[in-house]
Amino acid sequence: MFRFVIDHLQANQRIDLYLVQKRLDLSRSQIQRLISSGKIRVNDLVVKPSYKVRVKDRIEVTIPKPRPLKIEPEKIPLSILYEDRDLIVVNKPRGMVVHPGAGVSSGTLVNALLYHCKDLSGIGGVLRPGIVHRLDKDTSGVLVVAKNDFAHLTLSKQFKERRVNKRYIVLVKGGVLKEQGKIEAPIGRHPVKRKKMAAGVRRARRAITSYKVLERFKDFTLIEAIPETGRTHQIRVHLTHIGHSIVGDAKYGTKKLKTQNLKLKIAIDNLKGQALHAQTLGFTHPRTKEYMEFNAPLPEDMEKVIELLRK
Numbered sequence: 001m002f003r004f005v006i007d008h009l010q011a012n013q014r015i016d017l018y019l020v021q022k023r024l025d026l027s028r029s030q031i032q033r034l035i036s037s038g039k040i041r042v043n044d045l046v047v048k049p050s051y052k053v054r055v056k057d058r059i060e061v062t063i064p065k066p067r068p069l070k071i072e073p074e075k076i077p078l079s080i081l082y083e084d085r086d087l088i089v090v091n092k093p094r095g096m097v098v099h100p101g102a103g104v105s106s107g108t109l110v111n112a113l114l115y116h117c118k119d120l121s122g123i124g125g126v127l128r129p130g131i132v133h134r135l136d137k138d139t140s141g142v143l144v145v146a147k148n149d150f151a152h153l154t155l156s157k158q159f160k161e162r163r164v165n166k167r168y169i170v171l172v173k174g175g176v177l178k179e180q181g182k183i184e185a186p187i188g189r190h191p192v193k194r195k196k197m198a199a200g201v202r203r204a205r206r207a208i209t210s211y212k213v214l215e216r217f218k219d220f221t222l223i224e225a226i227p228e229t230g231r232t233h234q235i236r237v238h239l240t241h242i243g244h245s246i247v248g249d250a251k252y253g254t255k256k257l258k259t260q261n262l263k264l265k266i267a268i269d270n271l272k273g274q275a276l277h278a279q280t281l282g283f284t285h286p287r288t289k290e291y292m293e294f295n296a297p298l299p300e301d302m303e304k305v306i307e308l309l310r311k
Contacts, residue, residue, distance in 0.1 A: 141278025165282030
């Protein structure tokens, strides 16, 4: 159970919005359901999600224990870049969800890893064993998974303290003006479209992405992006924010293309996700303390689009 007492700085806001800020690892809709079911009370009374908190209100949040879940191992091919007794590094394909979640219980990277490894770290819980960091479903590239709790704790600390080297290759629409730059725009939940993130909204958190131009094409630019913080959909949101959405990104961009090249248009239409690839991941090995760096080749469909642009 979580308990909060409202002070004068927090008063006069909706209770669901107030609790979203408390980092309970719950979405606004989940909080609203808990309020409606009486699991969240104010001064021992049941309230509505629209209730506006007052000074000295006592809020009690009871989060029900999760129902036991069993994630089945599945014989799914993995592109393994490295493996030892502590960790496994894979090249995640586009279209693969990292771990089970709402509406997804099979076909994930975790399902594949459970078949391959047998003994993943338990720190991530039933749904996320071994998962230290994530890539979006339609983003490809290097991802490291912990095989034991020691590795999990050590790697998680490196990610939290930003001591890992992450570099992405991104194909964006339009001509990026500067050869290199830094995007500093706070990111938070979109005020209307709750499954999206947005830059510069209320209750946004600090977010920084550095980039440099690798190649220029007519109406497109290939860049390297380095996230200096770790917000949800950060690179996608930041590049859209500066007017250069990622090719193939239906959530944050548009399907309209400034090209009369039929072959190029077909190749872009055939992309299995956004042209965003986690090419490089470097970190210190939890046991040996040696710096390790891994690179994953671009997906074939993304490579094909780039080759057509070069022609």
